[in-house]
Amino acid sequence: MGDAIAVRGLVVNRGGRRVLDGIDAAVPRGSVTGLLGPSGSGKTTLMRAIVGVQVIAAGTVTVLGLPAGAAQLRHRIGYLTQAPSVYADLTVRENAHYFAALHGRGRAEADRAVADVGLADAAHQLVNDLSGGQRSRASLACALVGEPELIVLDEPTVGQDPVLRADLWARFHELAAAGATLLVSSHVMDEAARCDRLLLIREGRLIADDTPDAIRAAAGVDDLDEAFLRLIRAGESGGTGREAA
């Protein structure tokens, strides 16, 4: 079937600076892949290139077998932007219905998506009146509602409590088990450990593309947080993770 996402030699400049500097990466179908990296390393920019809203300077981005941004992909991709992107003057349910309709889905699917993010009790509240964490879950419901083949989530669990985060990750894995591909950015290492694969970027370059276990082994430590620090320091010193320890 091929990979859901194939990135080759991707270069992106933003604000006159090189922000992605020759990224090669592949995301297998039916998996949950984590995108990790320090603030400003280029996670959001890479996601924007994948969903086809980022001008690129060089390279190719192939998504579900088509060039990123192709019109045929519009209904096949769900994208949660880092800042909530729901309508403040609509209720949670109205937002979900609206995004469902865009994907040719009905109210039942919309209500399911709202329940899946733990917002059933707030479904009739205006988004404007929600807490920050609730608002970002309302956005997440709208990204999931069309049951897209590819789901790109930019920090979907920020501001959520541990119980909700665990529920959301369980839902992500359910979606992957049903055949969807998920790319999820995060700053949180216990979330990285929940991923099938991890992409680690630093200053616009990919420094790891592997399973959590292989990344732990490459760095020579069991703790993923420590493994990332070692890989990042190794990148800075030009050595391997072990040497930087």
Ligand SMILES: Nc1ncnc2c1ncn2[C@@H]1O[C@H](COP(=O)(O)OP(=O)(O)OP(=O)(O)O)[C@@H](O)[C@H]1O
């Ligand atoms: N609109 C923009 N104009 C110019 N430069 C930008 C713009 N957005 C981001 N950048 C720059 O691009 C680089 C990568 O930013 P990006 O948002 O992709 O990082 P990130 O890894 O998502 O960070 P964070 O974890 O803080 O969300 C940063 O140096 C940032 O300053």
Ligand SMILES: [Mg+2]
């Ligand atoms: Mg970001």
